[in-house]
Amino acid sequence: MARPLIQMALDSLDFNQTVALADQVAPYVDIFEIGTPCIKYNGVNLVKELRQRYPDKLLLVDLKTMDAGEYEAGAFYAAGADICTVLGVSGLATIGGVIKAAKKYAAEVQVDLINVPNKGECARESAKLGAQIMGVHTGLDAQAAGQTPFTDLAEVANLGLNVRVSVAGGIKPATIDQTVKAGANIIVVGAAIYGAPSPAEAAREIRELVDVAAV
Numbered sequence: 499m500a501r502p503l504i505q506m507a508l509d510s511l512d513f514n515q516t517v518a519l520a521d522q523v524a525p526y527v528d529i530f531e532i533g534t535p536c537i538k539y540n541g542v543n544l545v546k547e548l549r550q551r552y553p554d555k556l557l558l559v560d561l562k563t564m565d566a567g568e569y570e571a572g573a574f575y576a577a578g579a580d581i582c583t584v585l586g587v588s589g590l591a592t593i594g595g596v597i598k599a600a601k602k603y604a605a606e607v608q609v610d611l612i613n614v615p616n617k618g619e620c621a622r623e624s625a626k627l628g629a630q631i632m633g634v635h636t637g638l639d640a641q642a643a644g645q646t647p648f649t650d651l652a653e654v655a656n657l658g659l660n661v662r663v664s665v666a667g668g669i670k671p672a673t674i675d676q677t678v679k680a681g682a683n684i685i686v687v688g689a690a691i692y693g694a695p696s697p698a699e700a701a702r703e704i705r706e707l708v709d710v711a712a713v
């Protein structure tokens with residue numbers, strides 16, 4: 499089985515703390531995600547900083563775009579994003595706009611299926627339009643209400659679409675094995691790494707667990 503990529507969600511608001519955390523976990527992760535609150539607070543300058551520091555890492559900007567897809571995402575692709583996210587609930591016109599912006603930069607689009615009622619239909623239509631990644635996502639507020647992404651992950655992974663499936667929502671060491679076996683191609687981890695006493699050690703452990711589960 500191909501090893502899923504590990505995506506580190508950088509969810510602090512502080513510019514310097516975000517860069518310092520990226521430096522600590524870099525050896526163990528494949529994708530840096532600039533989380534939504536972080537990108538709203540810091541803007542394109544943080545994209546440029548991480549792009550310059552890490553030319554070989556994938557850089558995902560979690561815009562969760564809801565409208566004006568091409569216009570909003572274009573500036574972040576221009577600053578160096580490899581992937582921008584757009585909300586599935588935004589609709590196909592906005593998703594198509596982000597896809598158009600991505601194409602200009604030979605970059606990619608992730609459709610975030612958070613709160614989408616019919617995830618299968620949204621994923622199918624978005625894939626037809628040209629989105630490369632479907633994000634199954636239980637947000638922080640839904641996690642606080644006890645929800646997890648695993649049922650949705652199985653549903654989206656089993657659609658058999660020609661896309662990569664990303665999963666986010668409280669993934670931690672104890673759930674890595676089931677996440678890999680359910681078919682995730684990209685595993686997003688935030689709090690389980692940045693909230694650990696040693697983020698580097700937590701990222702190393704996640705990396706090891708993913709490697710073992712993917713054999």
Ligand SMILES: O=C(CO)[C@H](O)[C@H](O)COP(=O)(O)O
Pocket residue numbers: 507508509533534560636637638666667668669686687688689690
């Ligand atoms: O996109 C997000 C919230 O909307 C988070 O970055 C994502 O959920 C990953 O963080 P965690 O592992 O703490 O759930």
